[in-house]
Amino acid sequence: MTAADEAWLRQRVIDAALDLAATGLSPQMSGNVSAREGARVFITPSGVAYPDLLPADIVEIALDGRVLSGRFPPSSEWQMHCAIYGARPEAGGIVHAHSDFATVLAVLKRDIPAFHYMVAVAGGKDIRCAPYATFGTAELAAHAVAALTDRRACLLAHHGQIAIGASVEDALHLAHEVETLSAQYCRALQLGQPELLPDAEMALNVEKFRRYGRKG
Template sequence: MSGKGGKGKEAPPGNAARSGKRKTKPIQRKTKSAASDNVAARAAVIDTAQKMSREGLSPGRSGNVSCRFGQGMLITPSGLAYAELTVRDIVYVSGDGTAQSDAPKPSSEWRFHLAAYQTRPDRHAVVHTHSLNATALACAGKAIPAFHYMVALAGGNDIPLVPYATFGTQELAGHVANGLRNRDACLMANHGQIAISQSLAAALELAFEVEQLAAQYIKALTIGPPVLLADDEMERMVEKFRNYGENANKHARG
């Protein structure tokens, strides 16, 4: 490559070669860095999906995981067992919905993942599960109200329920986008739950919290109507959790 660069210059070949080296090194570092980031992001998606399955949040091959990447996202494939996934199985889907051609089919729910990122540019990871208690509430047509202050983790005074639509459709993507417009989690009628956050680890943690809250709410309903917290108290909780999250992020950055 340096020889070709030398032909286009009147400088001595030695200078041209040295000039060529100075030009190619940054390009090599950039290419290696991009490839490394790609592999690391794919591995993180796999790790999150396997934890989701292993911890019982989504049985079998149900649920899906993605992270924002470049101008699109990396998402788990359709129909493959999480325990057997490799980085080559994770599918890149561009912002216009075009899937990587040399990979398996993306999850059938890629549309609502993409809709979540488009609706919430401040969020970078999506975890969708069919966890037992959250799904039970969703099938009973119940949102999770402000029965416990931890509901504020989702960003408001409830964890809303979005209407049912056939899986994999743009209609369902629209419902999910509406549900996540000012929340970080919602239930999906007759389907499951979805959680979003700034990282895969945080999105998975929120999905666990939603499942725990769903279990507590179902238990409370068996005793009697739960006492709900006032809106102003929930607003205080949302602000407290926001500050808590900012402090945690600062600590993580060191």
């Protein structure tokens, strides 16, 4: 990766973080964003307001968490990001958000079931909620990796949501979709218990999403 490519990747991480704040997907400095290039991870720093970020402020770490460059410490959730990248070689970007409706379901430890076909965009018949663990710990990282098995997004109990993608932009798009689905599910529950789509139908939808849109 050239210096120009690296600077552009750092800016893309910043742009995703700014989107989190601007859209309310993750208010203030909550949440975090990363992108991977080979064995290197570029992640938002801890405790720095997103509008103040410059490309040089994005922290470069190895997959084992060693800081390779950066004047700030990495996000407190670096272990979760690195563990997911270690388990999912196809992942090129991760977005973690404390979005309102996803967090509502997460504090209730509720999965998002097959109430809508778009749930399949996350890779399966449901979007799981990982068990609770203290933020910034290896235990939380392990819970997230397990909940993301065969999935591209999950909720984190009493915490929020996390989404992965082939790029940081893909992960951000999915995080928005998870929040939309969370809001729809919460509102449906106010009227009653929604009927769920059968497993066979969700499997069909998962396969259709694998082929959906432009590839490459």
